[in-house]
Amino acid sequence: MIRFSENISLKSFNTFGVEARAHYFATVSSFDELKSLIRNFDPGEDKHLVIGGGSNLLFTNDFKGWLLKNEIKGITVAKETEEEVFINVGSGENWSDFVDYTVDQGWGGLENLSLIPGTVGAAPVQNIGAYGVEQEMTFFNLEACNLLTGKTSVFNKLECDFDYRNSIFKGAEKGKWFVLNVTYRLKKHPKLRLDYKPLLDFFRETPKNKITVKAVSETVKVIRRSKLPDPEKLGNAGSFFKNPVVLHEKFLQIQQHFPEMPFYTMEYDTAKIPAGWLIEKAGWKGKRMGNAGVHQQQALVLVNYGKATGKEILALSEAVQNDVLHKFGIALEPEVLIL
Numbered sequence: 001m002i003r004f005s006e007n008i009s010l011k012s013f014n015t016f017g018v019e020a021r022a023h024y025f026a027t028v029s030s031f032d033e034l035k036s037l038i039r040n041f042d043p044g045e046d047k048h049l050v051i052g053g054g055s056n057l058l059f060t061n062d063f064k065g066w067l068l069k070n071e072i073k074g075i076t077v078a079k080e081t082e083e084e085v086f087i088n089v090g091s092g093e094n095w096s097d098f099v100d101y102t103v104d105q106g107w108g109g110l111e112n113l114s115l116i117p118g119t120v121g122a123a124p125v126q127n128i129g130a131y132g133v134e135q136e137m138t139f140f141n142l143e144a145c146n147l148l149t150g151k152t153s154v155f156n157k158l159e160c161d162f163d164y165r166n167s168i169f170k171g172a173e174k175g176k177w178f179v180l181n182v183t184y185r186l187k188k189h190p191k192l193r194l195d196y197k198p199l200l201d202f203f204r205e206t207p208k209n210k211i212t213v214k215a216v217s218e219t220v221k222v223i224r225r226s227k228l229p230d231p232e233k234l235g236n237a238g239s240f241f242k243n244p245v246v247l248h249e250k251f252l253q254i255q256q257h258f259p260e261m262p263f264y265t266m267e268y269d270t271a272k273i274p275a276g277w278l279i280e281k282a283g284w285k286g287k288r289m290g291n292a293g294v295h296q297q298q299a300l301v302l303v304n305y306g307k308a309t310g311k312e313i314l315a316l317s318e319a320v321q322n323d324v325l326h327k328f329g330i331a332l333e334p335e336v337l338i339l
């Protein structure tokens with residue numbers, strides 16, 4: 001049954017823990033519930049936003065429309081062969097719990113993405129990634145409901161147009177779809193991805209045939225817990241900015257002044273520079289502006305020291321952006337959705 005309320009506080013529905021209110025708020029736990037809600041929307045008037053765990057959002061204002069909190073559950077094996085498992089999962093499942101489930105079965109592909117907060121439905125929208133792996137590497141397809149028509153469509157990998165923390169659902173089709181379920185294609189005898197330096201260092205002495213999917217997942221969890229603030233204790237939304245990709249020429253200009261600058265060479269004569277390094281070098285690591293701050297250990301993470309408003313966190317993010325632009329000539333782009 002649809003539960004819906006008016007003028008509800010969103011403080012407990014975003015990991016920054018900022019106060020904002022939604023005019024209308026509904027929890028959706030099935031496609032049928034969503035369809036009946038859509039029938040009552042005014043297509044010309046109503047604004048809607050689907051949320052999962054609220055771990056990549058910053059509310060700077062009240063939301064004047066329908067906030068749809070996704071609670072669609074269920075995990076089923078859609079197809080299985082000697083080598084592979086196609087697993088279909090309800091978009092409201094907790095991502096980290098889902099990854100643990102696949103790891104417990106010994107199925108490989110998602111272990112590097114352990115402990116990322118949020119829901120399964122947001123994973124393809126954001127094309128989440130960590131420790132050398134992006135969800136698109138194991139994504140098979142997804143089913144989504146059009147929020148205007150109530151009709152469903154299946155999107156394959158190509159149609160999702162995945163890119164770095166990006167997909168068609170953040171671009172051309174932004175705000176039009178509610179992802180209902182996602183299918184991942186996992187391996188029963190996986191080739192583990194250990195090329196990311198902290199993982200490589202951890203497993204350097206371990207014989208390759210002794211490294212399991214579970215061991216990789218546990219190691220990723222230990223590293224993440226040591227590096228990232230827990231939103232339960234200190235409000236945050238993970239990396240606030242994307243790592244900028246710059247033309248090689250621009251990269252060389254900056255490198256002349258900062259030969260120690262880390263980078264990853266990318267295709268089309270470009271280089272990716274860690275945004276956290278730029279922010280730290282600009283002197284922002286650990287700085288506070290009122291109730292908002294740049295995390296002391298991880299400069300890419302902005303935090304709420306308890307009473308920050310969304311506007312305060314936005315002001316801090318803009319101050320960081322302006323300073324990085326001034327010092328390096330690089331425009332940082334937020335990864336977090338600012339509302």
Ligand SMILES: Cc1cc2nc3c(=O)[nH]c(=O)nc-3n(C[C@H](O)[C@H](O)[C@H](O)COP(=O)(O)OP(=O)(O)OC[C@H]3O[C@@H](n4cnc5c(N)ncnc54)[C@H](O)[C@@H]3O)c2cc1C
Binds near residue numbers: 050123177228
């Ligand atoms: C401590 C911390 C660490 C993090 N680490 C990482 C990391 O390592 N890698 C990484 O990539 N991200 C990371 N993140 C960001 C975040 O976990 C991901 O972006 C995650 O996918 C967000 O999931 P969510 O359910 O909370 O989405 P929300 O924040 O609720 O929504 C995010 C966006 O997805 C849309 N959306 C959500 N669900 C649906 C749906 N069912 N259908 C259509 N649209 C939908 C929303 O409208 C919004 O645009 C981190 C965040 C935190 C707080």
